[in-house]
Amino acid sequence: MERQINKVELRNLEIEDYIELKKSMVQSYEDEDIEDLYWKKDEIKRLLKIFPEGQIVIVVDDVVVGAALSLIVDETLALSNHKYNDIITDSKFKSHNDDGDVLYGIDVFINPEYRGLRLGRRLYDARKELCETLNLKSIIFAGRIPNYHNYSAELTPKQYLEKVKNTEIHDSVISFQINNDFHIKRLLRNYLEGDHSSKDYAVLLEWNNIAYEKTPTLINVKKSVVRLGLIQWQMRSLNNLDEFFDQAEFFIDAVSGYESDFACFPELFIAPLMADYNHMSESEAIREISKFTEPIRKKFQEFAISYNINIITGSMPFLDDEDEMLYNVGFLCKRDGSSEMYRKIHITPNERMYWGMQGGDVIQTFDTDCGKIGIIICYDVEFPELSRLMGDQGMEILFVPYLTDTQNGYTRVRNCAQARAIENECYVAITGCVGNLPKVNNMDIQFGQAAVFTPSDFAFPTNGVKAEATPNTEMTLIVDVDLNLLKELHEHGSVRIKKDRRTDLYNLRAK
CATH class of the missing domain: 3.60.110.10 (Carbon-nitrogen hydrolase)
Structure with missing residues (x-):
């Protein structure tokens, strides 16, 4: 269905956006067999309190149609063999650390009615810009592989990922990440409870901030x-x-x-x-x-x-x-x-x-x-x-x-x-x-x-x-x-x- 679009805006999430945010999230995940498909209002309030600049939305004609939600965590935790709840800690977000060195993506979605407009790429570019602005080492998150259940009888997760990387198989999640300069770090087992379509697997992905400086130096700085x-x-x-x-x-x-x-x-x-x-x-x-x-x-x-x-x-x-x-x-x-x-x-x-x-x-x-x-x-x-x-x-x-x-x-x-x-x-x-x-x-x-x-x-x-x-x-x-x-x-x-x-x-x- 063609839709007339007058204005597309990328900005930080506000609590007044919650109703539209919830609608878009429910529509984005309505075909998934995972419980609790949307963030509760008090959870969003908590996110906005601890890290407001990390919560980004796409607004089309004053309607929130997509979002990218993030925390700052320690690299050691982000690269460990962890589960989703180790990051969000029952939606208390206790892993967030203002002095951490990694931007961890806890959610990203686009309303299905607005897909095909490359709005997801805008969200990822905004995350990269935020990572560079905050001088963080990288962006890390675990991507689901919801298409894997169609191949699990004949391919191991590793074999499946190799075929995705070689474009022999298209995976809507992983293929998109690879095209956005993310690289695969490792497989995670039992990352997201109840993710049956991914056969309980997730793929840890990372985008490196090449402009990252470990310790700001006031003198003898290497020139750019x-x-x-x-x-x-x-x-x-x-x-x-x-x-x-x-x-x-x-x-x-x-x-x-x-x-x-x-x-x-x-x-x-x-x-x-x-x-x-x-x-x-x-x-x-x-x-x-x-x-x-x-x-x-x-x-x-x-x-x-x-x-x-x-x-x-x-x-x-x-x-x-x-x-x-x-x-x-x-x-x-x-x-x-x-x-x-x-x-x-x-x-x-x-x-x-x-x-x-x-x-x-x-x-x-x-x-x-x-x-x-x-x-x-x-x-x-x-x-x-x-x-x-x-x-x-x-x-x-x-x-x-x-x-x-x-x-x-x-x-x-x-x-x-x-x-x-x-x-x-x-x-x-x-x-x-x-x-x-x-x-x-x-x-x-x-x-x-x-x-x-x-x-x-x-x-x-x-x-x-x-x-x-x-x-x-x-x-x-x-x-x-x-x-x-x-x-x-x-x-x-x-x-x-x-x-x-x-x-x-x-x-x-x-x-």
Whole structure:
């Protein structure tokens, strides 16, 4: 029967709603064989007294057509092998605890005459919003499986739930919950007395609040919005190391002045220092400037402290004293005064042929005051295994300092970086050198365009590009990235790439 609807309102329950609430509840459960199908008025009064904000109703043209009723309880109780009466305690609601950490749903219903309008989804969304507002860990409740009695002769409850999850069987209760991002925790036996259609079973379901913070902290709070400062470095002649430090400090000062959390330099941006050694072979010249690597690390560590910024030093040659091998390395200089080294793992044919560089053998992520980050150098981004392993470790931002001479090389880096952002559900920031170095062998020209890439979903730019610099021009690119959007994507994205990987068929691990 078609019904003319003029107004739909979502609000908190009031005691004046009781008569309409009772009518809708009786109609919702009239086909069930359970006694006491509606809440008594004194029970509703009690609920409204102890937790008024947890009682939500849908009102259509001033008629209450549905409700979601809740308590706050301790997680230990909610996840235990409990019964319904352990929660409502003979409708005294003694399990309610204002200091609890879980929103427990004790009832939800929609009048049958108003079903098909997605009003139930509105109630669930309101519960989720309440859970987030109150900073509770999760929403938990036990869902009946009233359709199970039709299959109980041939399927165990576990088998039945597997078929429901695989959409081989439609269960009006459980299917709806799964579609609303609830996941099954366990089966409960004898949860609701007299629930014969469910064969005395119920399914404990949970929705996790990804924004939950265990203990509010007033200082040193991990940021949700992180500001990235990418330096698109112009190759130019430099007379000495002090000139190099002056130029680097200028950019660090600039991006820190805009309160950036990170400053990222390109790969081998110290190459101008090789000009004094151009009379040597390429391999000899780069080994000479590797002597500057440790002084550069120390100086950038000082910059990180004095400018209160985390600095990713791009990369520079490093001659390892232990194996006497040459590596392409960089440093994460944190604003707390510490520093960590990272090494380029995949070496290009050019680096190997002209400089004799070797690849590193450590795949790692770094903990910072702005979350967990990964750093890989140029050619490394063209190998998806590295960032996938970092993604499995919880990486949220991937930095890729690069050095490319042609637009072809840049295109490889750029397109692969965009793919890494999508497949790992993270942000990827790239920056490189621009210009030319006519007095340095094997470093003639550079093509570069700094950019920040995002996953591809509704919360992000449609083309997956958060921001990009002007190509081949010295400049900084300052970009804000919201880490909370990544959390939302992981749980509620149009597709959930990290969750949907078929690890039952394939897996990836570092040796």
